[in-house]
Amino acid sequence: MEVKVRKATKEDLPAILTLIKELADYERAPDEVTISLKDLEEDGFGNSPLYEAFIAEKDDKMIVGMAFFYFAYSTWKGKCLYLEDIIVSENYRRQGIGKQLFDAVLEKAKDLGVKRLMWQVLEWNTPAIEFYKSKYGADISNEWLNGRILFE
């Protein structure tokens, strides 16, 4: 099965939202997804887009995965890219589609001339951690904790 990765358009957003919800269901947190199609449209395809996405598409145009990223900024280095999510639909996992998506984002980061590509990985997700280290020489650090205040 051949899967192609391309930049997402506004028309892909319903499929992207389906992938987001599929992952939340899988993680048993369906109620955590409060984002709407309208939010995704306004925030990604308005005057100042806040994110960009790639999708992984089969020959028959079915969308089976996506990568979601945005500009971040380091006071030490400058412009960076933050990879928020890579999601591959359950039936299409373990076929290298996640790697195709990651590689596309890595390529994008190089094209943009950013200083770093950054992301987060769950601390118990040893296969992913080993993958990033061995394939990409990535630096995986447990030095920092995430702080957050929710407004909902």
Place this chain on the structure above:
Amino acid sequence: MEVKVRKATKEDLPAILTLIKELADYERAPDEVTISLKDLEEDGFGNSPLYEAFIAEKDDKMIVGMAFFYFAYSTWKGKCLYLEDIIVSENYRRQGIGKQLFDAVLEKAKDLGVKRLMWQVLEWNTPAIEFYKSKYGADISNEWLNGRILFE
């Protein structure tokens, strides 16, 4: 001593860069700061600003602290604000200036209607962690590790 917090302008960038470098010196990593004044100007005050900053200013206009933040995005929630750094010059610490800056960013996050304010804190920085928890009811999580690939 009264310190006022206001939005940073382009003219404040030299003082902001000095604060960034002061912190890097303090952390014994002076060579890690590769960002230039030009980067900060272009990325913060061009057509699509990638960050925003607040500065803390004394009566005599001396800049003694800054907060540096940008839009982030959650696929579950939507628009968020990420607080990259709060820096208070060494001689002015322990006087509540960091809290003034944090409160200003929190206010900004509410004004913008974002879903979350997010930041990171070093895992050994117990006083800061306790401060965020007790004063703001913040959620501090060690569930995620930071991954990154550097392009320098």
